[in-house]
Amino acid sequence: MLKPGKKYNLEYYLETVDAIVKMGTHFLGIKDMAGTLKPAAAKILIGAIRERYPQLPIHVHTHDSAGTGVTTYVACANAGADIVDCAVNSMSGLTSQPSLSAFLAALDGEAGVTEDAARTLDSYWAEMRLLYSCFEADLKGPDPExxxxxxxxxxxxxxxxxxxxxxxxxxxxxxxxxxxxxxxxxxxxxxxxxxxxxxxxxxxxxx
The missing domain is CATH 1.10.472.90 (Conserved carboxylase domain)
Structure with missing residues (x-):
């Protein structure tokens, strides 16, 4: 979003938000499907939307392809986002959503969800994922590219x-x-x- 000359810039997104709000939306969903919303851009974008629409619930969804998803989510939360999409540890990272437990640890108790609860969920999904491991892509680490x-x-x-x-x-x-x-x-x-x-x-x- 912050790249010079990028057509999807802050002005573009704010105009889009204005149009969506004018339609009467109850929630604003921001879907960053490629995971390209960097923390600095998240702070500016969410902050600008929150300033313009103080009462509008903001819901952010990103993928952790670049490995910076948790940092982006913390920036979103600090800038006024109400909801962020996370995945349990065993299903998180890479092309999935950022880790729930890592996000909770980064917020250090401010999210209203305990890390123990997240671990309980993860113990089930960790076993479930093993059943489908033969279908997985062989991605080894994040791809900031x-x-x-x-x-x-x-x-x-x-x-x-x-x-x-x-x-x-x-x-x-x-x-x-x-x-x-x-x-x-x-x-x-x-x-x-x-x-x-x-x-x-x-x-x-x-x-």
Whole structure:
């Protein structure tokens, strides 16, 4: 959002919020599907919305592809967000949502949810995830390059699998760069199904 020349800047988002509020919304949902909302931008964006609309409930959703999700959520909370989407530890991070327990620890008791309660939930899902481990993408760590290619979290694992299936597994880095180029060729579009699929297919074709 803070990149010079970016069309999705603070003014764009505030105008969008104004239009949504004018429609009569009860909640404002901010969905950062690629996980590109950096902490500094979150502080400015949420702060500006909260200042303009003091009573509007703000709900933020992000993916932790870059590994900075918890820091972004803390910035959102401090700037006035009411709700943030987290995942239990065993299901969190990477292309999923930031860790609930890590977020609670970062807020140090100010969230109204105990870390013991979060651990109780996690003990169940940790076992459940083992049953589905054979279907997982082989992602090992965060990918801060998402700030450049902007591949949504839900698509990142799918695109990696697709690339491997069409023989581009060893050209994954090139595919991510091509995704960035394909996005700009298509007008720097909002990338949510089906538009993200269009960008991904074009990127693979280009490679």
């Amino acid at each position: 998402v700030y450049n290619h902007e591949i949504p979290g839900g698509q990142l694992t799918n695109l990696l699998f697709q690339a491997q299936q069409v023989g581009l597994g060893e050209q994954w880095l090139e595919t991510k760069k091509a995704y960035e180029a394909a996005n700009m060729l298509l007008g720097d579009i909002v990338k949510v199904t089906p538009t993200s699929k269009v960008v991904g297919d074009l990127a693979q074709f280009m490679v």
